[in-house]
Each structure stands twice: as structure tokens, then as C-alpha cells.
Amino acid sequence: MANSKQAFERRRDRVRRSIQKAANGRPRLSIFRSSKQIYAQIIDDAKGHTIVSASTIEKDLKGSLKTGADVAAAAAVGKLVAERASAAGVKQVVFDRGGYQYHGRIKALAEAAREGGLEF
Template identity: 45%
Template structure:
């Protein structure tokens, strides 16, 4: 890994730590966390008070790839947002706190957030 890549990762982690000081998920309003890699994304809903993961959806799953595998990564992120919203609704969650994970609110992260809002989540 080059020095530039290490610096980029360290900067993202520092941003995430800064954001996590104020973004906390509760049982009434859990935290929607985003994890992004070069090829896939993970959306996970956390209850930080009880240290539990309430729901998780990933683009790497076989079911997701079977339905949406031919779409672009940004379109897949939007579908991921719709799926996490549907899963949250089925568990009785109406509103969440969005944790972008230190990533810039742009591109795939923004598409996931918009998809979750379209699915009915409030944040």
C-alpha cells in the first residue's frame, strides 16, 4: 500500500471517529451505518445502547446479485437503500440516524441514503 493510500484511509478513519462522537443509535432511533469497498457496499442498522445489529443488507449476497447484478454500482447502492428501508420497516423502525462512515456524502453513499428515504426511513 502506498503512502498516499494509507493517508487516505487514515483520514477517513479520523473523520469517522469525529462523526461517531455525536452520532449514536438508540432503541427508538438506531444508527444506519454504511461500509463501502471498491466493489460492494454494506448497510447495517445498529442499536448502540444494547450493542446489537438490528438489520444488515449487502450487495455481495447471492440474492442481491441475482436481482441487481447487472446494474451500475450507484444503482445497486440505491436498491440497497430501498432494501434496508424495507427490512427496517418490517422490524418496526421508522427513523434512523445516518452514519456515513467517514465517506463523503456523494455518489454511492448518497444514492444509498436517497434509496432509504424513498423506502420510508426518516433521517
């Protein structure tokens, strides 16, 4: 039986392969979730660089949040990354949940990003 890290990496790679097929030149909204923080980046895979990013460790978010590891923090990061993306001229992205289930913090971040104006 594979350990949980190998299973996570398999899921992440499977999601990444399907995203590359469906991207059609759109940038990728990539999520990383740790036990204490959550991070979001919009990445242009064609050029290989990050367009915008947001996380719960930033000063403007850190002071207003109770903790960086709850649904409210994830929603705040989703709104912030959507605002920064619209300022950078990005409207449509492909959502890369990584190997995480679309549930809880990941779902809250995605819904907040949609409310902020990102389309995926």
C-alpha cells in the first residue's frame, strides 16, 4: 500500500495532467494548503512565471485574521488573489486544486475567487 505522500503526489499529477489538456493558454490558479497557512498563485505555464500571488502570511491579511488555517482565511485569500488578478488583467484561469479535495478551505478559496471576478 502506498503511503499518503505518494497517493497525494499521484492525485496532484493526475489533476495537473488534466488541467494542461483543458487550459487552452489560460493561466493556472494553483493552491497550496499547509496545516497553518494557505497560499494561492496564478501561474503562466507558457512563460513559466507567477503573475500574482496571495497568502495568509502577508501583513495586510495576517493582522485581520484569527488564524491562517480556517475557511475565513481561505476566503480572504481568494478575494485578494482575484483583486490582484483583475488588476493584472487576468479574467479567466484554470483551477488547480493540487492533490487536495474540493472541500473546506479549498472550496472557500475557489468560491471567493469566483465572487471576486475570476472565471473558471
